[in-house]
Amino acid sequence: MSSELDPAFETVPQAPARRIVISVDAMGGDRGPAAVVAGLALSAAEHRDIDFLLHGNEAELSALVARRPELKGRVRVVHAEGVVRMEDKPSQVLRTGSNTSMWSTIESLRQGDAMAAVSCGNTGALMAVSMIRLRKLPGVNRPAIACLWPSRGPKPFNVMLDVGADIKADAPDLLQYALMGASYARNGLGYDRPRVGLLNVGTEDHKGRAELRQAQELIASATETGNFDFVGFVEGGDLPSAKVDVIVTDGFTGNIALKTGEGTAKLVGELLRESLRATLLSKIGALFAMGSLKRLQLRIDPRRVNGGVFLGLNGTVVKSHGSADSTGVAAAITLAYRLARSGFQERLAQRVASLAEAAQDAGEGNNKNGNTE
Amino acid sequence: MSSELDPAFETVPQAPARRIVISVDAMGGDRGPAAVVAGLALSAAEHRDIDFLLHGNEAELSALVARRPELKGRVRVVHAEGVVRMEDKPSQVLRTGSNTSMWSTIESLRQGDAMAAVSCGNTGALMAVSMIRLRKLPGVNRPAIACLWPSRGPKPFNVMLDVGADIKADAPDLLQYALMGASYARNGLGYDRPRVGLLNVGTEDHKGRAELRQAQELIASATETGNFDFVGFVEGGDLPSAKVDVIVTDGFTGNIALKTGEGTAKLVGELLRESLRATLLSKIGALFAMGSLKRLQLRIDPRRVNGGVFLGLNGTVVKSHGSADSTGVAAAITLAYRLARSGFQERLAQRVASLAEAAQDAGEGNNKNGNTE
Known part of the structure; x- marks a missing residue:
């Protein structure tokens, strides 16, 4: 494709029925999963073509999602037992963190089930897990x-x-x-x-x-x-x-x-x-x-x-502030959505x-x- | 002196008649010598025990000083032909800058004629001249x-x-x-x-x-x-x-x-x-x-x-912003004055x-x- 045709994201041509799937870590942010689900609802209302894979405690997340009519039929909850905490060292998460919602979030991206991933969790751990699972771009x-x-x-x-x-x-x-x-x-x-x-x-x-x-x-x-x-x-x-x-x-x-x-x-x-x-x-x-x-x-x-966007990996990962509220989470999801949509x-x-x-x-x-x- | 007696600058005991002499580079700032002399006048009005050595073009400076009654009898102008410009490289100033007002300002400090120096000029050149002339503290x-x-x-x-x-x-x-x-x-x-x-x-x-x-x-x-x-x-x-x-x-x-x-x-x-x-x-x-x-x-x-204060040399040098106006110059001089006064x-x-x-x-x-x- 020549650079003259290089389009801004707003005008990227696309098949009308294509859904943009974002993999989201519901746990590990300072405000807990309720803020993340509220952010999902804001994004879902704004962008009709987003669907979500939502990673974390299934019972808790299903209950939160059920209360949001905007999310009906657009979220699949993926259960993960563990949570990466802000004070966990990246090396420790790499050794023992494969059961965490963060790991599961990146895994969905790696397997091609999602087109971008978002987490409010521990930055060092998110980068370490992304590096090890997604690997660096050639x-x-x-x-x-x-x-x-x-x-x-x-x-x-x-x-x-x-x-x-x-x-x-x-x-x-x-x-x-x-x-x-x-x-x-x-x-x-x-x-x-x-x-x-x-x-x-x-x-x-x-x-x-x-x-x-x-x-x-x-x-x-x-x-x-x-x-x-x-x-x-x-x-x-x-x-x-x-x-x-x-x-x-x-x-x-x-x-x-x-x-x-x-x-x-x-x-x-x-x-x-x-x-x-x-x-x-x-x-x-x-x-x-x-x-x-x-x-x-x-x-x-x-x-x-x-x-913050992680660049140079086999997959697009957006790191949201740990303290992000629903507005912040929605902003991070919109960024992931734009990048996914533009190819x-x-x-x-x-x-x-x-x-x-x-x-x-x-x-x-x-x-x-x-x-x- | 034990640290218990270590006084804040406001309370340093001193001989009543002791004058604090500050060596000031009048040239090389973005607003020219008029802003520097105006700053001197502000400082002189605020601190009755400051005197100045003022370096630069003698004719120009004497005329500016003469218009300020606050400065009467408190400024000695030291003529210097050259001016260090903002775009001059430090290495070049070291080779050919011994006739500049900046050099002369530091020289007065080195010879013990002043207790601290102030310049609005080129930071790199000021640090280079200060290093070479004052030398590092042992x-x-x-x-x-x-x-x-x-x-x-x-x-x-x-x-x-x-x-x-x-x-x-x-x-x-x-x-x-x-x-x-x-x-x-x-x-x-x-x-x-x-x-x-x-x-x-x-x-x-x-x-x-x-x-x-x-x-x-x-x-x-x-x-x-x-x-x-x-x-x-x-x-x-x-x-x-x-x-x-x-x-x-x-x-x-x-x-x-x-x-x-x-x-x-x-x-x-x-x-x-x-x-x-x-x-x-x-x-x-x-x-x-x-x-x-x-x-x-x-x-x-x-x-x-x-x-900005240069630390670690045999002498106290205060670097004022190049764009400092009279208020900015006066602030830099007050800082130099406090440091000189506290020993x-x-x-x-x-x-x-x-x-x-x-x-x-x-x-x-x-x-x-x-x-x-």
Whole structure:
């Protein structure tokens, strides 16, 4: 398929009767299965072509589902005895966790019964189980977690990766992140030709660690293979910038940046609320401005940007915040749904394969796969 | 001096007639020397015991100073022909920059004519010139830049370091940062026994890179030598937290976190302003709430937290934001003044020396210098 035909997710042609099946882990989130089932109900009402495989305690889940008319006939409960807890170590879950709802959720994806998976559980364990059961895509060295970041650009979100799948990344890994992040931005967010930037401590070419300068060269030479533009180094202040769509970094730095940004937004929001409660005049002012303040809150609400996507595996896994409520769970499911509906997984696999091929062909100056996705 | 007597800066005993001399680079900031001289005037009005050495173009500076009655008799202008520009590479400044105002500013500190230095110029060049001219404190491997972060704790600011002096740090470097940051927090910010945290991607002991787990052990065993408490790993969301006062990290991660936090606060502030202008009701509301909103703006105003401090050199250098206006310059000068007044430089040197001694003595279990500052 040529890149000219590369459609945004909204316009992907599809057979009318095709159902999108999402595998959902009902357990392990901070708010328990009731919040997850409430999120399912919201998503089911919004998207008529979603069905669910729901993993966890069968008696409990069947009762919760039965109370939601929107879910009638659209959920199959898959019983799992065990639950992965937030404090469980990934290595321990790999050894003893095959009876858990998380494991079962990924297993449905592996067997092709679902087209994407969603969990609010322990991130480290979810990545470990996904790695071991789904395996890495051929050609991928380190999988990555991509998150969404409120943007001042033409679309409401930028993408940042890796935000914590791995704690390090060398230059070829960062190149793969660029490619995977760009593919995600096209298929999940409707970007046409995403602009990729590499996170660094300055924008000048001589700045930063040696592997970043190597990665800069690799990414600059892969823009045609990857169907993206490269804007070079960007800084921490550029994460919400209109000049970049996909920000590439190692998982240690990305995790710190993600949590710093979330923490700062939360702090400013709390201080704003305190200020507006501080005097009678400001309380009156807040009443008048309430509509606008509510719209602002919606715009920066972390629940609406909920969903880290695991990239580079044989299957699409969306990690929802552990503390997600029904709105948050529904946002994560919608993201999984869009990616499944766009055929993202197959496109990403082709893209990674063509990168590997282009690297092989590089000696011959032969870049015949440059425009496939 | 025993740690029980270790005073906060407000109460440092001093000879009444002692003047605090600050060496200030008037050139190289984005707003030019007029903003710097205006900042000097603000500081001079606030602190009656400050005098200044002001470096740059003599004719221009003398004219600016003459227009400020607050500065009469308190500024000596030191002529320097050259100016370090923001785009100059540090290596180039080291080779050809000895005629610049930045160089001259550091030189006055080196020669003992001033007790601290302030510049709004190019950070990389300022660190390079400071390193070469002042040299590292005996026992320090990598100097660090410490910044202030709005805090929810009992004091208005937390300290984070390194935010960009170096792009890497190993475990012993991180230990030195802990010690230097704690000393800065005591002397510059009035913390009694600062709580130090180590920035990581999770708070569990097994998380993160190997050097962080090593640093965790080193820092935990140095709390008495350093006169601080250690709270272990903290995450990006904890930077404004009330549970930690000093956050230790490598300069790459710290720089990304600092700029991410600043960028996020700016984004939320812009979105808030847009929201309040969006409807007639919200405009009316903003009028009522204006007093409270202004106080909020003051609280998170980056100009009021202006001033990165270079730690680990033979001399205290405060780096002001390049875009600082008179309020920002005055904040940086006040910080330099407090540190100079508290005898911070001598205390830090003793602290670093006692750490080195404690490390030597460790085999003998002899920690006799544990409580000096």
